Amino acid sequence: MIGILLSGGMDSTALAYSEQPDIGIFIDYGQIPAKAERNSARRICADLNIEFYEISVDCSALGTGDLVGTSSSEIGRFSDWWPYRNQLLITMAAMKAIKLGCNELMIGLVAGDDEYRDGSEEFIRLMNQLVSYQEGELTISAPAISRSIHELITRGNVPDHLLAKTYSCHKANLPCFSCRGCGKQQAVFDKLKVL
DSSP states (O other): OEEEEOOSSHHHHHHHHHHOOSEEEEEEOSOTTHHHHHHHHHHHHHHHTOEEEEEEOOOGGGOOSGGGTSOOOSSSSSTTOOTTHHHHHHHHHHHHHHHTTOSEEEEOOOTTGGGSGGGSHHHHHHHHHHHHHSTTOOEEEOTTTTSOHHHHHHHTTOOHHHHTTOOOOSSOSSOOSSSHHHHHHHHHHHHHTOO
């Protein structure tokens, strides 16, 4: 059985459409836009006939930047950096995936996400090595990590109506149109002439 860590954003949605996993795992980890992300992830799972699961663990006290409404850390290059976020999310999703009987957990990383180390192929290799070493031998994969989001969407023929259900704002439950998440989504929509 295959699971996907589904944020409700374009990357994980396009990957879910292309790969058709059995289950989608959404995590409310204390991020400000959790409600909108959850609604998006739930609708996408319903559209794709993927079983939806949710984990809710408030880790907001550990975060920094846009996703928790605090000042950015000097360590991260951008205002949306949250230390060890992908490691945290993969660990929590892996815990749920193994309990559900999954043998693979997909992560929706795409080319360009390696602005941070936890978006790189090396990070996925190391996380897979760590997670698959443990009981259950769950595999962590990022099938789209070498493709841009534009390539993932166009090669996979992801329909516009599904992309319109995605949510990418980092700052609020209504798009702010000023954060990096909103900017990336709008740039992709403009390039693909979506909406």
